[in-house]
Amino acid sequence: MPAAAVGGRHRKPRAMSPAVRRALVVVAAGPIAGSILAAPSAFAADKAVSRTTVTALDAAEQKIADNLNTRSQDARLGSTLSGVVVDAKSDKVVWGHDATTALMPASNTKLATSTAALTVLGPGHRFTTKVVYGDGTLTLVGGGDRTLSTEDLDALAKTAAAGLKNAGLTSVKVRVDDSLFPEPTLANGWNTGYYPTEVAPVRALVVDGHAVTDTSLDAGQAFAKLLADRGVTVTGDVTRGVAGDGDVPVAQHQSDKLSAIVKHMLKVSDNNIAETLLRMTALGADRPATFEDGTAVVRKVLSHTYGVSLDNFEMYDGSGLSRSTRIPAQTLADILDLTIDPRYRQTLKSIVDGLPVAGEAGATLGPEWGRFDTPDSQCAVGKVMAKTGTLTGAIALSGMTKAQDGRWKIFSFVENGSTANPGDIKDALDGLAATVNGCWA
Structure with a gap:
């Protein structure tokens, strides 16, 4: 034309x-x-x-x-x-x-x-991943940071482990809170064949961009292992839940600026x-x-x-x-x-x-x-x-x-x-x- x-x-x-x-x-x-x-x-x-x-x-x-x-x-x-x-x-x-x-x-x-x-x-916005403590449980709270790395998670574990030891605590349960996003669904025009290689079910917590069906539990399990590596005993399996209103902030990580992401x-x-x-x-x-x-x-x-x-x-x-x-x-x-x-x-x-x-x-x-x-x-x-x-x-x-x-x-x-x-x-x-x-x- x-x-x-x-x-x-x-x-x-x-x-x-x-x-x-x-x-x-x-x-x-x-x-x-x-x-x-x-x-x-x-x-x-x-x-x-x-x-x-x-x-x-x-x-x-x-x-x-x-x-x-x-x-x-x-x-x-x-x-x-x-x-x-x-x-x-x-x-x-x-x-x-x-x-x-x-x-x-x-x-x-x-x-x-x-x-x-x-x-x-x-462009200067940053996404925050937090760790909070309450009732014998550390909760890893997802904040929508899809760039969170093992190195970032290890820094959170290091700070959390130090806080626990200072409080005289040697064992803890671990759970993940990804309630920032609702339960993942398929978009109009998607098919299940996209999961998890083309795109993972969209959750508020992930580490290293892992292509897995449940990125939140995957991140929680990685966090639990990092705690164990630092001498903290993690009891039971990693679970999913919502952090309590009275939970105490223990550690947090902020992503790079949105412009870089x-x-x-x-x-x-x-x-x-x-x-x-x-x-x-x-x-x-x-x-x-x-x-x-x-x-x-x-x-x-x-x-x-x-x-x-x-x-x-x-x-x-x-x-x-x-x-x-x-x-x-x-x-x-x-x-x-x-x-x-x-x-x-x-x-x-x-x-x-x-x-x-x-x-x-x-x-x-x-x-x-x-x-x-x-x-x-x-x-x-x-x-x-x-x-x-x-x-x-x-x-x-x-x-x-x-x-x-x-x-x-x-x-x-x-x-x-x-x-x-x-x-x-x-x-x-x-x-x-x-x-x-x-x-x-």
């Missing part, structure tokens, strides 16, 4: 006083770093310029559109593709194809989850962290920690706080594993656009930081995943950063790159239903992103 035929973007007007605009335009006149690592500040400068959407394309943009019109016909992409490319400075739609058609976005859903979590909880979650596309964040976001908005309430908060944040259109938007989990979720490429691009708006950068910066970079080892666009390693995409290594998404029958790639015209472009490509080999589909999508960057092998 020619870019001129694509409709305007569904965003609230961005009012700005003349004085602020003039001040920001002065900033925008400075040099823009070419390194992908300098992208956020470059975006912030760009976004300060007029937001008027223009439909006419210049020569550089027309080249991108023409090349995408050609490459989007790749047979590997099948017949169902939603895609859009937007100039980050002007909000101009450079290219689009069925951009408002809602498709399964797979893990691109994590972009919406991250936006809501950072907005509701704040979001960055890691996006880099490796961690489903478990995403689902935990969805529940903690619901709690942060004074709602129950459920799929339904978490996704309701995400929708409210996107639409009411940021003015993102939710036309054709259906979301049922935080990770994108749900086969019932539907999000258009246009909406994914609008979410990414928020992250580079100077008004929101302080809150949402970790989303940009968390986008995998083409060729970056240890992330989902790394060479170990066979990404950006074909003649169509190799020249974009180090120049494209994007969130990946993969489900059976659905592959997506949404991100940012600096085009040959020196301007940053936001893109989103979502494919559903192709019968090609998934690796070949990913190669084709990598080629589309590389085309936006300017690669044309």
Whole structure:
């Protein structure tokens, strides 16, 4: 579809006083770093310029559109593709194809989850795991920290053991309290085959990200062993219960900042962290920690706080594993656009930081995943950063790159239903992103 035929973007007007605009335009006149690592500040400068959407394309943009019109016909992409490319400075739609058609976005859903979590909880938020004592029992209380490690748990055990010994106690019972979240359920669009490898039943307590059915009891058993290693006798089996109101605080551990957790979650596309964040976001908005309430908060944040259109938007989990979720490429691009708006950068910066970079080892666009390693995409290594998404029958790639015209472009490509080999589909999508960057092998 020619870019001129694509409709305007569904965003609230961005009012700005003349004085602020003039001040920001002065900033925008400075040099823009070419390194992908300098992208956020470059975006912030760009976004300060007029937001008027223009439909006419210049020569550089027309080249991108023409090349995408050609490459989007790749047979590997099948017949169902939603895609859009937007100039980050002007909000101009450079290219689009069925951009408002809602498709399964797979893990691109994590972009919406991250936006809501950072907005509701704040990038500096930390999750707290506690140990309390009462009636001869130490209770390990889960606080929604999906990054809790054995090292963290050992520090809690060390402090707890010292406290017990100071009180003249040598034996104790151990229980876990994961009542912060309700009993785990399947999301709409999930099947039991996801447990526990694709995602574990969502509980408020876990250690080392163990892929087990009951992460809370698993963490409690690990905690009991660490206590025993420090000379405390643990009697009976680890049980599940709720800490008493009169229980005495013994030890606590705070997670890293939410901004760091979001960055890691996006880099490796961690489903478990995403689902935990969805529940903690619901709690942060004074709602129950459920799929339904978490996704309701995400929708409210996107639409009411940021003015993102939710036309054709259906979301049922935080990770994108749900086969019932539907999000258009246009909406994914609008979410990414928020992250580079100077008004929101302080809150949402970790989303940009968390986008995998083409060729970056240890992330989902790394060479170990066979990404950006074909003649169509190799020249974009180090120049494209994007969130990946993969489900059976659905592959997506949404991100940012600096085009040959020196301007940053936001893109989103979502494919559903192709019968090609998934690796070949990913190669084709990598080629589309590389085309936006300017690669044309």
